Amino acid sequence: MEKNSTLISIQAAQALVLKYSSVTSVIVEMDLCNALDYVLAINVISEIDMPPFRQAAMDGYAFSISSAITYTVVAEIKAGDNANPILKEGEAVRIFTGAPVPTTANAVIMQEKVAIQGHKMTVQMPLVVEMNIRPKGSQIKRGAMALAKGTKIKGAHIGFLASIGITKVSVYAKPSIAIVVTGNELKAAGTPLEYGEIYESNGTMLSAVLQELGYLKTSIITVADDYDQTKTTLKEAIQVHDIVLVTGGVSVGDYDFVGKALKAIGVKEIFYKVKQKPGKPLFFGKMGSVSIFGLPGNPAAALSCFYIYVYPLLKKGEGATNTQLLSIFMPITSDYDVKGDRAQFLKAQIEEDGVQILEGQSSAFAGSFGAANALVFIPEHTPKIKKGERVKTILLPIK
Ligand SMILES: Nc1nc2c(c(=O)[nH]1)N[C@H]1C(S)=C(S)[C@@H](COP(=O)(O)OP(=O)(O)OC[C@H]3O[C@@H](n4cnc5c(N)ncnc54)[C@H](O)[C@@H]3O)O[C@H]1N2
Numbered sequence: 001m002e003k004n005s006t007l008i009s010i011q012a013a014q015a016l017v018l019k020y021s022s023v024t025s026v027i028v029e030m031d032l033c034n035a036l037d038y039v040l041a042i043n044v045i046s047e048i049d050m051p052p053f054r055q056a057a058m059d060g061y062a063f064s065i066s067s068a069i070t071y072t073v074v075a076e077i078k079a080g081d082n083a084n085p086i087l088k089e090g091e092a093v094r095i096f097t098g099a100p101v102p103t104t105a106n107a108v109i110m111q112e113k114v115a116i117q118g119h120k121m122t123v124q125m126p127l128v129v130e131m132n133i134r135p136k137g138s139q140i141k142r143g144a145m146a147l148a149k150g151t152k153i154k155g156a157h158i159g160f161l162a163s164i165g166i167t168k169v170s171v172y173a174k175p176s177i178a179i180v181v182t183g184n185e186l187k188a189a190g191t192p193l194e195y196g197e198i199y200e201s202n203g204t205m206l207s208a209v210l211q212e213l214g215y216l217k218t219s220i221i222t223v224a225d226d227y228d229q230t231k232t233t234l235k236e237a238i239q240v241h242d243i244v245l246v247t248g249g250v251s252v253g254d255y256d257f258v259g260k261a262l263k264a265i266g267v268k269e270i271f272y273k274v275k276q277k278p279g280k281p282l283f284f285g286k287m288g289s290v291s292i293f294g295l296p297g298n299p300a301a302a303l304s305c306f307y308i309y310v311y312p313l314l315k316k317g318e319g320a321t322n323t324q325l326l327s328i329f330m331p332i333t334s335d336y337d338v339k340g341d342r343a344q345f346l347k348a349q350i351e352e353d354g355v356q357i358l359e360g361q362s363s364a365f366a367g368s369f370g371a372a373n374a375l376v377f378i379p380e381h382t383p384k385i386k387k388g389e390r391v392k393t394i395l396l397p398i399k
């Protein structure tokens with residue numbers, strides 16, 4: 001990492017992150033019930049027809065339509081019954097939702113639409129062949145694709161795959177992610193602060209945000225502002241993780257050891273410093289297949305950089321084609337004076353009539369991020385934005 005590297009543009013930095021990241025190559029088989037938020041690596045093919053038999057969709061009566069309007073009820077079939085009685089003309093069975101419809105019946109009438117007298121059932125509505133019968137395989141046929149490779153597995157997918165008897169799926173392994181927080185001033189919450197200390201929050205925040213995105217394999221490692229310790233810690237973290245997010249120590253101060261340490265252990269710098277606010281001192285490097293981000297220590301800057309650069313890398317790893325966060329153009333709700341020349345990401349809240357840029361834009365303040373559901377992107381050299389002007393609004397992937 002060179003102190004005087006030229007700042008690169010946001011677009012160039014984003015392109016480099018994608019260039020140096022790839023779809024996760026490790027595929028693991030796992031129990032379906034644990035597969036939430038994993039990305040399917042191999043298509044799932046259904047081994048059964050669903051439904052596996054002609055299924056009653058209503059509680060009522062099943063019969064074969066004839067010219068008669070009154071039928072004799074000869075049997076009862078409920079869900080789970082293994083029964084397929086042969087119905088003669090004029091005969092019906094009492095049937096319940098989910099039960100197998102006899103092969104010899106071609107209609108189910110709901111019980112609200114019949115009159116019953118003893119064993120006689122009289123239909124009180126026009127009949128249509130196959131009414132209220134879910135055809136065998138109508139949801140999915142045996143041999144058809146149930147879920148395509150590349151799908152991020154949601155709760156509904158798990159339900160559908162369970163319905164066709166799938167118990168295991170092959171998914172891309174999730175990367176293991178180290179969050180290395182640097183700084184002598186950092187103290188774990190729970191103990192009183194000495195003068196000059198602050199509570200560590202970047203590690204906790206990034207781990208929570210990763211968890212929100214479905215990445216649970218994270219470890220938070222703390223290191224003091226000490227060159228040798230920083231080197232050893234980073235080396236160890238890189239050896240056993242796929243992605244290393246370092247926060248703090250990436251700027252130019254005498255005690256900012258991250259860049260020097262990364263260089264000394266052989267991390268290849270892909271870029272350092274981006275023409276943006278916040279997050280100017282952002283570092284991205286590679287060591288073998290491991291991606292290393294040096295995020296700024298300022299919490300809001302670290303989180304901005306996470307969404308703009310780390311998120312796309314994670315999406316690429318999942319095999320997604322759209323790796324950036326979704327963005328839309330929206331009018332801003334009041335005039336905004338832009339400070340500085342760098343392109344900016346401003347914490348913002350989408351409201352009914354547009355997007356509001358929030359108070360508290362300092363990269364040291366994490367609080368306003370909590371109120372934000374979007375980041376407004378302001379291109380470089382924009383002095384002022386007038387109320388109603390449409391601005392690029394990046395939607396945050398928050399729950
Ligand atoms: N002479 C210059 N000074 C600075 C520049 C510059 O260009 N020239 N850039 C500024 C900008 S912009 C940023 S951003 C910061 C980034 O610095 P570092 O990444 O080296 O971060 P630190 O100095 O270690 O910390 C910055 C700030 O954040 C607090 N911090 C750090 N880690 C955590 C944590 N885990 N949890 C909570 N808070 C944390 C730290 O105490 C500092 O207050 O550099 C500027 N300086």
Ligand code: MOO
Binds near residue numbers: 277278298363
């Ligand atoms: O670029 Mo720094 O991230 O503004 O505070």
